[in-house]
Amino acid sequence: MQLNTTIARQIVDRTMKIIKHSVNVMDSHGRIIGSGDPERLHQKHDGAILALNNHHIVEIDHATAQRLHGVKPGINLPIIFQQQAIGVVGISGDPNEVRNYGELVKMTAELIIEQAVLMTQVEWHKRHREELVMQLINDSNLDNDQLTTIAERLEIKLDQPRIATIIKVLPQDGEAFSLENLQHLVHLLEYPERDNLVAISSVSRNEVVVLKPITINNNDWSRDLEQKRIYKLLKRIGKEANYSIKIALGDYFPTIQGLAQSYLTATATMEAALNSHQYAKQQVFFYQDHILPVLLNKIKDESWRYQQLQSPLDRLKQHDPRGILLKTLTAFFDQNCDLAQTCQVLHIHRNTLRYRLDKIEQQTNLKINKISDITRLYLAIISQS
Template identity: 60%
Template sequence: MQLNTLIARQIVERATKIIQFPVNVMDENGQIIGSSDPSRLHRTHEGALLAIHDNRTVEINQTVASTLIGVKEGINLPILYQDQVIGVVGISGLPDDVRSYGELVKMTAELIVEQEALMAQIQWNKRHREELLLQLIQGSTLNENQLISIAQRLDLNLSQPRIAAAVKVIPKHGQPLTLEHLQKLVHLLEYPERDNIVGIVSVSMNEVVVLKPVTLIDGCWNHKEEKARVKRLLKRVAQEADFTIKIAIGQYFPGLAGLARSYETAKATLANSGHSKEAILFYHEHKLSVLVEGLKQDQWRRDQLTEPLDKLRQQDTKGVLIKTLRVFFEQDCDLAQACAALHIHRNTLRYRLDKIEEATDLKINNLDHKVQLYLALKCA
């Protein structure tokens, strides 16, 4: 740990709120890097050099001050961090007047140093956790032993089975998304501690990823238990944050390599959620829609799948038949439920299905043809 001008300035500001005497902070080389008297900055303080060399408090009276460079009357105390001298804090004034304040100012300086060191360690851990997360979800070039070694230094257990979840932040009241929103979400995901590995993958893409531990029983994890956890998270977000979230939870795949596949399923599920009002989405509940969405990226496959609807539209200018087909599938091909949802008679539904078959050359009761029609709607 090294003193810098920012820490030195904090020490001076805090100390001068406690005492009315001038305060200086010197680095490990005895140079003044913080002072209540700006004219003394960047000068070497020989009294501080003595305090550093001998690791002791150095009092300087008028006589001694006249023999040293850059020195005034006062007291100089070494600043320790982990039993090492990293600098000096000095109070200017008659030694008899400032002596009683010395230990108080020294303690203040060392507390500030420890706080800064702790914050630096937290930031280091956070940065390296995010780097590890990226390695895991993007398919690392490092081998498994290297990843495990990195995780151990961060006090993370990679032997624990995990699933990936992708989270989108939705600011309230039309506010713009900010980094602070994402950082707040990361904090909510990390505390209370659940051994989550969390990172902001992209601010511009509004993407926070969490690798969540799960308990496997016969190779399967409990979806209900995970949904209950996510509901508790949503409740905390509602209470503590000025945004809402949408979270997509991927499939479980074994091994470290499986984390990248889990992330892909979570990311695809979130991307496929569109205007859905669901706040919690599980890949296994939207699997077909997610997989079909991938087909849309390939134009010729999409054209082939939607061809039956193109034929149907030519004869269905008012969209009645397409709406009927959509409701029919939404009701799991149950004729009675479809009639109730459409508020039509069973014979009317049968007539419309016949017209759909005629326009598309596909038979509703043929499983292969039925799948083609269903995928056509999904890809439309």
């Protein structure tokens, strides 16, 4: 550990709020790197060198100050970290007046240094956890042994089943995107500790990637538990936050390499959700609930395929200016082709529904009771939004 000017400035500022005397901080070479008297910065301090060499307190009176270079009357105490003298803290003034402050200032300096070291370790740990997440979701060339070694160093269990989750931060009420929003979200995901592996996305500045631990039961993972955790997160964000979020959870794939595939499904689910007006108000998306829309999402990029898929609906719309038939077909699929449920949702008689379905068959040239035709109609409906 080496003292730097930032830590020295913190020591000076904090200690001089406690005592009314000027405080100096010297590095391991006896050079002043922090001082209540800016004119003394960067000077060599002979008293500090004595304190470093002898590992004891050096008091300097007026007579002694005349014989040493770069010093004033006061008291100088070595700063000890891990049983090593890494610098000196000095208090300017008559030794008889400042002596009682010495141990207090020394203790304050050492506490600030310990805190700085701890924060550095936390940041190192956090940065390397994020790097590991990026390696896992990008299917890096690192083999299992290398990944395991890195994970063990970070105290992460790679054999814990996980799914990839993408959380997109959306500012509200015209607010600009804020890094503070992202940091607030990351904090909520990491505390209380749930063994989440969290990283800010390298693809989009307003996305967070989470590798969430899951519970496997009968070769399947507990979706109910994840739903509860998600809704707790939404509740913690609260209505007062100036941002909202959308969450896309990918599928589970065993093995370490499966995390990259899980990330792909989460990414595709988020893309499909954002591209659909149908889901504008929905916040949480499970890949398993939207497999077909997700898989069909990119079909719009291939215009001729999309046009072919939509052609039956285009013919229907030409003869359905009020959109009644299209609304009926959509409700029919939403109710899993259950006639009774569709009638109930639309508040119509069964004969009315039968009449409308017959009209749909006439206009689209597709049969509702033919599996290939009804599948084509369903795919056209879910790919149009």
